[in-house]
Amino acid sequence: TWNTTFHKIITVVNIPNSSEPSSYRLFDNYPNPFNPVTNLEFGISELGFVSLKVYDILGKEVKTLVNEIKQAGNYKVQFDGSSFASGxxxxxxxxxxxxxxxxxxxLK
Structure with missing residues (x-):
């Protein structure tokens, strides 16, 4: 008999950049469509509270990826949709x- 435990890991990476962003930006995820993991990138121009959330087609929040104070910079977050339905x-x-x-x- 095998007992297996799976853990989801969300990785937030500060992308080094020679200059801080001059404005806030949310980039297109890649790949898109995806299965099961996609990358979400954003830039913030000043220190502040940041939230990055995922919603289903009905507008229901299904995942919080970032919910904290961040320094100005560019960031990349991986979203793992393996436990979510296609859509x-x-x-x-x-x-x-x-x-x-x-x-x-x-797309699954």
């Missing part, structure tokens, strides 16, 4: 007055 999802970045949403497609 359209939205990811939303909020920091200060900045809000941006993008669409991604999980």
């Amino acid at each position: 359209v999802y939205f990811y939303e970045l909020r920091s200060g007055d900045f809000v941006a949403r993008k669409r991604m497609v999980l």
